[in-house]
Amino acid sequence: MTIRISAVTIFALCLLSFAKGPVHATDQPAEPSNFFREYVGLSDEQIKQIRSGKAIAKIIESRTPDEVFVFGSVYIKRPRSST
Numbered sequence: 001m002t003i004r005i006s007a008v009t010i011f012a013l014c015l016l017s018f019a020k021g022p023v024h025a026t027d028q029p030a031e032p033s034n035f036f037r038e039y040v041g042l043s044d045e046q047i048k049q050i051r052s053g054k055a056i057a058k059i060i061e062s063r064t065p066d067e068v069f070v071f072g073s074v075y076i077k078r079p080r081s082s083t
Helices: 005-017 033-040 044-051
Strands: 056-060 067-071
Touching: 033 044, 044 056
Parallel strands: none
Antiparallel strands: 056 067
16 A cells, blocks of 8 residues: 655645744734645644644545545744744
8 A cells, every 4th residue: 555645744844934933923824824724624723733833743534545645734933043
């Protein structure tokens, strides 16, 4: 049985790396929250956990039994000057 990991994981990690500066409670951008909610199926609580630094993983349903899609995300806080 061949196992394929979805490009969703890589896309989400890349999306988070392009976030502009720190995210504040009153200044949360629509993305990647919309992506997490609409395409991955995360709850608001799971999105909140990601923003607080907790790693989240979720198995996403596939079209066929021989495919396995795993989504993972973690928010890493670091100063912009460390790029």
